[in-house]
Amino acid sequence: MKRGLLFMLAPITVALASCGGGTAPEGQTEADTVVAAKVAQFVKVPLKADITHLSDREKQMLPLLFEAAQLMDDIFWLEAYGDKEELLNSLPSEAEREFALINYGPWERLNGNIPFVKGVDDKPLGANFYPEDMTREEYEAWDDPQKDSQYTVIRRDAEGKLIAVPYHEAFKDKIELAATILDQAASLADDKGLKNYLTKRAEALRTDNYQPSDFAWMDMKSNRLDFVVGPIENYEDHLFGNKAAHEAFILIKDMEWSQRLAHYMALLPRLQENLPVEPKYKAEKPGSDSDLGVYDVVFYGGDCNAGSKTIAINLPNDAEVQLQKGSRKLQLRNAMQYKFDRIMKPIADLLIVPEQREHVKFPAFFENTMFHEVAHGLGVKNTLDGKRTAREALGASYSAIEEGKADILGIFMIEQLTKMGELKEHEMMDNYVTFLAGIFRSVRFGAASAHGKANMVRFHFFQERGAFTRDSATGLYQVNGEKMREAVEALARELLVLQGDGNAEGAAKMLAEQGVIDPELQGDLDRINEANIPIDIRFEQGPALLGLEKK
Numbered sequence: 034m035k036r037g038l039l040f041m042l043a044p045i046t047v048a049l050a051s052c053g054g055g056t057a058p059e060g061q062t063e064a065d066t067v068v069a070a071k072v073a074q075f076v077k078v079p080l081k082a083d084i085t086h087l088s089d090r091e092k093q094m095l096p097l098l099f100e101a102a103q104l105m106d107d108i109f110w111l112e113a114y115g116d117k118e119e120l121l122n123s124l125p126s127e128a129e130r131e132f133a134l135i136n137y138g139p140w141e142r143l144n145g146n147i148p149f150v151k152g153v154d155d156k157p158l159g160a161n162f163y164p165e166d167m168t169r170e171e172y173e174a175w176d177d178p179q180k181d182s183q184y185t186v187i188r189r190d191a192e193g194k195l196i197a198v199p200y201h202e203a204f205k206d207k208i209e210l211a212a213t214i215l216d217q218a219a220s221l222a223d224d225k226g227l228k229n230y231l232t233k234r235a236e237a238l239r240t241d242n243y244q245p246s247d248f249a250w251m252d253m254k255s256n257r258l259d260f261v262v263g264p265i266e267n268y269e270d271h272l273f274g275n276k277a278a279h280e281a282f283i284l285i286k287d288m289e290w291s292q293r294l295a296h297y298m299a300l301l302p303r304l305q306e307n308l309p310v311e312p313k314y315k316a317e318k319p320g321s322d323s324d325l326g327v328y329d330v331v332f333y334g335g336d337c338n339a340g341s342k343t344i345a346i347n348l349p350n351d352a353e354v355q356l357q358k359g360s361r362k363l364q365l366r367n368a369m370q371y372k373f374d375r376i377m378k379p380i381a382d383l384l385i386v387p388e389q390r391e392h393v394k395f396p397a398f399f400e401n402t403m404f405h406e407v408a409h410g411l412g413v414k415n416t417l418d419g420k421r422t423a424r425e426a427l428g429a430s431y432s433a434i435e436e437g438k439a440d441i442l443g444i445f446m447i448e449q450l451t452k453m454g455e456l457k458e459h460e461m462m463d464n465y466v467t468f469l470a471g472i473f474r475s476v477r478f479g480a481a482s483a484h485g486k487a488n489m490v491r492f493h494f495f496q497e498r499g500a501f502t503r504d505s506a507t508g509l510y511q512v513n514g515e516k517m518r519e520a521v522e523a524l525a526r527e528l529l530v531l532q533g534d535g536n537a538e539g540a541a542k543m544l545a546e547q548g549v550i551d552p553e554l555q556g557d558l559d560r561i562n563e564a565n566i567p568i569d570i571r572f573e574q575g576p577a578l579l580g581l582e583k584k
Contacts, residue, residue, distance in 0.1 A: 042553045063091055068149060069128040078371045078565040080574040082285045082329035084581075090221045091258055095283070095331075096576050098260050101214040102281035102334040103263055104207045109279045111204065112186070113160050113269055114138035115240075124150065135340070135571055143338030143485075143568060150220070159272035160373035162315055163187045167195065167414065169272075181256030184241040186266055199241050204279075208239075212238040215262070219537050226253035231260070238263060247349035251358040253326070259284040259328065259363070261346065266336055266434060267424075268483050274429040280335035282346065284363065290327035294364075297407065298325050299454065302357070305411050307449050308442070309522045314533040317356065319410045325403070330368055340545040341475075341484065341569050342359040344369040345402045352422045355414055364399070371570050372474070373398050379566045380398040381470040386504070386555060392466035396569060400447055401468055408437070408442035417534035426535030433548070434540050437487035438528040444468060444521050465517045469501055469510060476550070477558060477568050490547040492554065494524050508557060 110117040114137060115565040124130045132149060136142050139150035146156045157165055164187060165170070172180070172187070172195070179185050179197035186203045201208050210308070212235040221232035230253055233246035243263060253259070264277035308315045337343055348364040349355070354559045373395050381393040416426050424431045433456060443465060451459045476488040495501055500517040503510050531540050550558070564566070576582065 037530055048075065064151070065126045065128050066101045068126065068132050070139070071127055071149070072131050072135065073489060073565075074562070074568040075571040076375050076569075077571050077573060078375070080160070080331050080333075080367065080572045081578050081579055082208055082331050083287060084365065086255060088223065089283070090126065090223055092581065094218045094221045094258060095579065097214050097218040098258070099576050100226070101108060101211045101218070101260075101262060102283055103213075103334050104211040104421060105279045105281040105335035106338065108204050108207055110137055112276070112278050113336075115161050127344055131260070132226065135361075137501065142280070151369055157272075158270075159187075159276075160269050161186075161273060162276040165375035166188055171195070172273075180252065180277050181273070182241075183218060184243075184277070185277060197407060200279075201239055201241050208238050212236070212325050218260075222258075224256045224258075227256040227576075229253075229577055230256075231470060233261060234260075238339075243349075246352055247354045248358060248435050250349065251354060251361060254324070257288065259285050259286060261348065261363075262531070265348065265350065269336060269339075271429065274424075274431060278336040279571060280337040281364075282330055282334075282365075284328040284330050284365075287327040287329065287366065288416065290366075291325070294325040294327065294403070297450070297455070297500055298359070300450070300453075301407070301410060303453075304407075308411060308529065309445070310524050310533075314413060314529050317409075317413050317415070319355075323349060324359075325364075326361065326378070327364045327366050330365040331579060333572060338572075339472055341418040342368060342372075344408045345373055347406040352414040352424070355410060360410045362409075364403050364406070366399075368570070369402060370395065371398060375472055375567055375570065376474055377467075377562070380473050380561055381466075383561060383564055383566070384473055384508070384510055385466060385470060386507075386509045389462070389466050389511060392460070392463045392512075393470050394463050394467060397463040397467040398471065399442055401471060404443035404445075404446045405439045408439040408446060409444055411446075412438060412529050412531045417533045420534070421535060422537060423532040427532065427540045430537060430544055431542035432483035433486035433490070434531060435488055436483045438525070438532065439527045440487060440491060441528060443506050445525050448497055448518065448521070462514055465512045465514055469495075469512055473557070473561065477561065481513065485542055486548045490543060491547075493547040493551075495520050499522065503553070508560065 054448060100542050107117070114120060120139065121130050124133060133139055138156070139148055139153045140146040140156040143147050148155065157163070167187065167416070177197050180187065182197065184200045185197040186200070187486065188196055188198050196198070215231050215235035219228050219235070221230035222231060226249070230246060230249040233249045235245040238245045241300040261280070261282040264279050267277055269275050269278040270276040303497055305315050305319050305395070306444070333342060338544060344365050346365070347360055349360065377398060378393060381390055385393065413423060415422050427434055436572070447464050448461060450456045451461060472488050472492050475484055476492060495517065498516060500520040501510050501512050
């Protein structure tokens with residue numbers, strides 16, 4: 034089944050040195066060998082954390098949070114594909130089953146969502162949020178105030194007419210059980226902010242009214258445990274960009290590191306004033322209660338666990354909450370360190386000129402990621418005409434444009450903080466070269482990922498402006514610091530204006546023209562794959578890894 038795509042980007046061709054032209058091991062088909070090699074590109078790492086500083090009651094809460102998080106994972110399977118067990122039972126090999134678990138379905142998320150299971154059609158752009166036989170024309174002609182809600186699935190009634198079903202009804206059994214578990218966890222919480230949030234989040238699951246719990250989440254300050262749970266991001270809906278998918282993170286806060294970082298959040302208003310755009314594009318005031326923290330993550334479930342794994346979180350997405358309270362930026366330190374050690378450094382050693390490899394450092398990677406999340410709170414949330422949010426105006430292009438904006442403004446902010454003397458003895462080349470190596474890491478996520486699209490656009494924008502050069506003889510890249518600084522400012526300006534103007538046509542044009550992988554870049558990505566550098570990480574996770582018995 035195929036539908037018209039709002040924007041089509043070239044998928045990444047995955048080159049697998051381990052299976053080129055060889056014979057399959059005894060008992061395996063050649064197809065099994067190919068899929069097994071793809072599975073191996075996701076290096077497995079354990080999600081552990083020190084919990085010795087947690088109270089007995091907090092340790093009692095954790096198994097409950099794991100149980101509720103698993104329910105979010107189960108719901109996401111229904112949103113992304115459908116019947117998980119039916120799919121897994123239909124697959125003939127262990128490799129296909131394992132790859133399906135990584136991708137939450139039979140389509141390769143980091144390879145343009147192409148099917149890897151024989152006989153499977155193209156992935157519906159709307160995943161399982163909409164009927165497969167629904168046309169865009171039918172949807173647009175349908176008059177229902179709930180059809181564009183983030184928290185409804187679209188189905189057909191007995192007469193075949195479209196209906197909008199609220200999440201709390203569509204997934205009633207799992208939602209009610211998860212809400213009950215959150216109530217139980219709240220009863221164990223000694224931290225008043227965490228108790229209030231969990232109680233309100235349970236009510237949000239039951240009603241699909243998430244704003245009160247988003248405000249409560251922003252009011253938490255002293256909690257050592259955190260739980261991101263519910264329908265959050267809109268990445269899975271490639272048809273209209275409306276539907277939020279269920280996910281869950283279980284997080285343990287590093288209180289000392291978080292206190293060090295809190296200082297930067299007080300600088301948001303000043304950083305907003307310094308944005309490289311006309312005053313009208315930075316007239317909104319970022320919330321003053323934004324929170325920047327460092328966490329060890331001990332569980333990924335649902336949307337956030339599908340395909341590429343995020344290493345930082347910026348929430349909530351509600352524009353009104355952001356304007357009133359700001360947002361919280363959660364840096365997932367243990368996941369970030371895994372990606373740097375297992376992926377970033379090997380890529381840099383392969384593609385960056387030797388004299389600049391010393392600039393690829395974990396502190397710079399940490400800063401680039403951290404300020405990416407801070408930058409989501411800058412710019413504009415509403416179009417300048419005041420009629421819509423930027424998300425509504427840009428539609429399906431919004432996520433990729435927003436991720437690109439955050440990446441670019443993150444680097445711009447590091448430059449500004451260095452000039453302000455906030456970052457002492459700071460070397461911007463560390464951030465620039467690490468940033469370039471990070472593009473190669475993230476661009477492998479391909480056309481199906483908002484982050485991958487943003488990286489493709491940025492790569493070509495920088496290339497056109499000479500921010501880096503590539504030696505054709507060696508295939509090695511070198512950063513030009515001054516031209517990189519100029520390109521960062523120029524792209525920041527373009528993206529902020531697109532959002533402020535609500536220019537959906539311009540956003541789609543940028544993604545279509547620059548969000549592509551040319552043969553030269555594809556060749557470099559092939560070199561990475563042929564070197565057997567993992568494309569991403571996957572997890573061993575659960576209460577047992579924390580020394581806790583499963584509830």
